[in-house]
Amino acid sequence: MRDFMKFKRSERIVYMTSYLLSHPNExxxxxxxxxxxxxxxxxxxxxxxxxxxxxxxxxxxIITTTAGASGGVTFRHRMYYDEAEGLIRHCVIxxxxxxxxxxxxxxxxxxxxxxxxxxxxWEN
Numbered sequence: 001m002r003d004f005m006k007f008k009r010s011e012r013i014v015y016m017t018s019y020l021l022s023h024p025n026e027x028x029x030x031x032x033x034x035x036x037x038x039x040x041x042x043x044x045x046x047x048x049x050x051x052x053x054x055x056x057x058x059x060x061x062i063i064t065t066t067a068g069a070s071g072g073v074t075f076r077h078r079m080y081y082d083e084a085e086g087l088i089r090h091c092v093i094x095x096x097x098x099x100x101x102x103x104x105x106x107x108x109x110x111x112x113x114x115x116x117x118x119x120x121x122w123e124n
Contacts, residue, residue: 007037012047020051020063020075029072048073 007015016033033044045065052063055075062076079087091108 007039009043009047012037012039012044013050016044016047017051020073024061024075024077027066027070027072027074029070032072 012033015036020028030041030044030048033039033047034041037044048063048065052065055061055063059078061078064074064076066072066074
């Protein structure tokens with residue numbers, strides 16, 4: 001069974017990357033990966049740092065780590081200001097074309113404005 005085998009670092013990184021991408025905005029305890037792979041916390045932390053550096057370099061998203069007993073690692077998708085603004089414009093165009101979706105589009109636009117404001121604060 002695979003659970004009792006030692007995972008290579010490359011295998012761990014692939015799995016961890018896939019897991020984080022599948023669970024955005026979710027705090028994943030490092031102990032989850034420690035137990036999954038049977039590795040020391042320091043090894044898992046190094047793997048997370050590799051993923052974090054790569055995500056930043058390739059502008060895939062943001063990996064944050066939280067220290068402490070309830071800490072772990074969180075992946076957040078990255079949306080740039082221009083992307084958010086384009087999405088808002090698209091919602092407005094859809095609202096003008098399709099009757100009866102006004103409240104839905106207003107809600108989406110409001111949420112996107114909140115996201116845009118958060119991105120502005122993050123970038124500054």
